[in-house]
Amino acid sequence: MSIYSKIAAYMGYLMADTPHSWKDGPVLAILSGLSVLYGWGVRRRYQAYVSHPEKQAHLSVPVISLGNITAGGTGKTPTACYLARWLCRKGYKPALLNRGYRSQAEKGAAVMSDGEHILLNARAGGDEALLMARSLPGVPVLVGRERARTGQMAVRMLGAQVLLLDDAFQHWQLARDLDIVLIDSTNPFGNGHLLPRGILREPMEHLRRAGFFILTKSDLCSREEKEKICQTLRKYNETAPVAEAVHQPAWCISFKDWYEGRKDRHGCSQLTVGATVTAVSALGNPASFEATVCACGYHLGDRIRCDDHHPYTAADIRMMEEKAAKCGSVLVTTEKDAVKLPASDILERQVPLWVLGIEIVICKGEEALQTCILNHIGGTT
Numbered sequence: 001m002s003i004y005s006k007i008a009a010y011m012g013y014l015m016a017d018t019p020h021s022w023k024d025g026p027v028l029a030i031l032s033g034l035s036v037l038y039g040w041g042v043r044r045r046y047q048a049y050v051s052h053p054e055k056q057a058h059l060s061v062p063v064i065s066l067g068n069i070t071a072g073g074t075g076k077t078p079t080a081c082y083l084a085r086w087l088c089r090k091g092y093k094p095a096l097l098n099r100g101y102r103s104q105a106e107k108g109a110a111v112m113s114d115g116e117h118i119l120l121n122a123r124a125g126g127d128e129a130l131l132m133a134r135s136l137p138g139v140p141v142l143v144g145r146e147r148a149r150t151g152q153m154a155v156r157m158l159g160a161q162v163l164l165l166d167d168a169f170q171h172w173q174l175a176r177d178l179d180i181v182l183i184d185s186t187n188p189f190g191n192g193h194l195l196p197r198g199i200l201r202e203p204m205e206h207l208r209r210a211g212f213f214i215l216t217k218s219d220l221c222s223r224e225e226k227e228k229i230c231q232t233l234r235k236y237n238e239t240a241p242v243a244e245a246v247h248q249p250a251w252c253i254s255f256k257d258w259y260e261g262r263k264d265r266h267g268c269s270q271l272t273v274g275a276t277v278t279a280v281s282a283l284g285n286p287a288s289f290e291a292t293v294c295a296c297g298y299h300l301g302d303r304i305r306c307d308d309h310h311p312y313t314a315a316d317i318r319m320m321e322e323k324a325a326k327c328g329s330v331l332v333t334t335e336k337d338a339v340k341l342p343a344s345d346i347l348e349r350q351v352p353l354w355v356l357g358i359e360i361v362i363c364k365g366e367e368a369l370q371t372c373i374l375n376h377i378g379g380t381t
Contacts, residue, residue: 067169
């Protein structure tokens with residue numbers, strides 16, 4: 001484990017809602033002080049937009065934002081894909097705007113996909129954007145930190161009629177018609193502290209901006225726990241409807257089939273239930289992926305966890321092979337990770353790698369969600 005990984009693990013322990021040792025006291029005190037400063041900065045920045053709405057850019061088409069109030073994965077990417085597909089079925093032409101985190105295009109503006117061709121790789125445009133581009137043929141995907149700029153490109157160059165902002169609850173530079181906030185049912189608000197003492201990206205009272213809430217991974221907590229989450233949401237937002245969603249495995253196919261774009265199960269190599277696997281991921285919440293692997297009926301022999309958005313190398317592939325060989329397993333990874341893996345090395349070495357596809361399913365409140373969106377974009381059911 002690298003020094004960075006050790007520090008990240010220790011920070012995760014400090015940010016968890018669990019008892020800590022007295023030895024952690026000085027570090028916790030420092031983090032608490034930094035949280036106060038962070039909160040002051042966030043409130044001041046937000047208030048600047050509230051006090052001066054003219055600072056926000058306004059576009060000529062409806063804008064829907066997907067985001068969360070905590071750091072870590074809540075299922076924004078699969079939810080964005082779900083909404084894009086649904087809007088297409090309703091006859092709209094949506095475009096997805098992604099920041100392109102840690103990519104070469106993050107500080108600029110670029111087209112990851114024009115809806116017909118994928119124009120950038122993961123290094124140039126980001127892993128999440130590439131995953132969405134591969135998953136959504138016909139839907140333009142643009143990357144760049146300034147969503148107003150990429151939004152204008154999507155409308156003028158690609159004819160977008162609705163813009164979906166991925167991970168944009170804290171992106172106040174662009175006005176939106178609807179804020180959809182995703183809440184991880186298994187860890188909704190962390191320990192209640194702001195970063196870096198906790199996982200909150202902004203104060204809880206800012207939940208009042210949300211127009212709709214989705215509780216993701218709702219099957220992994222009890223009814224009582226979900227009711228407690230809803231009570232907390234109602235404390236800050238009395239009007240926004242709440243839906244529930246689950247992460248559902250769609251398929252688990254060989255990397256070769258996935259790379260060639262075959263996901264329809266016909267002619268694909270499917271991983272046999274009961275197989276021993278080594279789970280490989282570079283996610284904000286790797287434990288959730290590993291739980292899904294087990295829920296699919298696979299035996300988790302080992303796990304390989306890399307830092308979120310980790311750029312995989314040929315050396316990583318060799319390490320994965322060695323680990324899998326030691327426990328007699330095959331490798332299973334996510335689509336988000338697969339887009340970053342060096343495909344030529346994997347195919348040439350015939351690495352026993354499988355890709356697990358995850359889809360989000362709205363199991364409660366789907367009609368309310370769709371009605372809410374149509375009301376905000378001027379459509380009809």
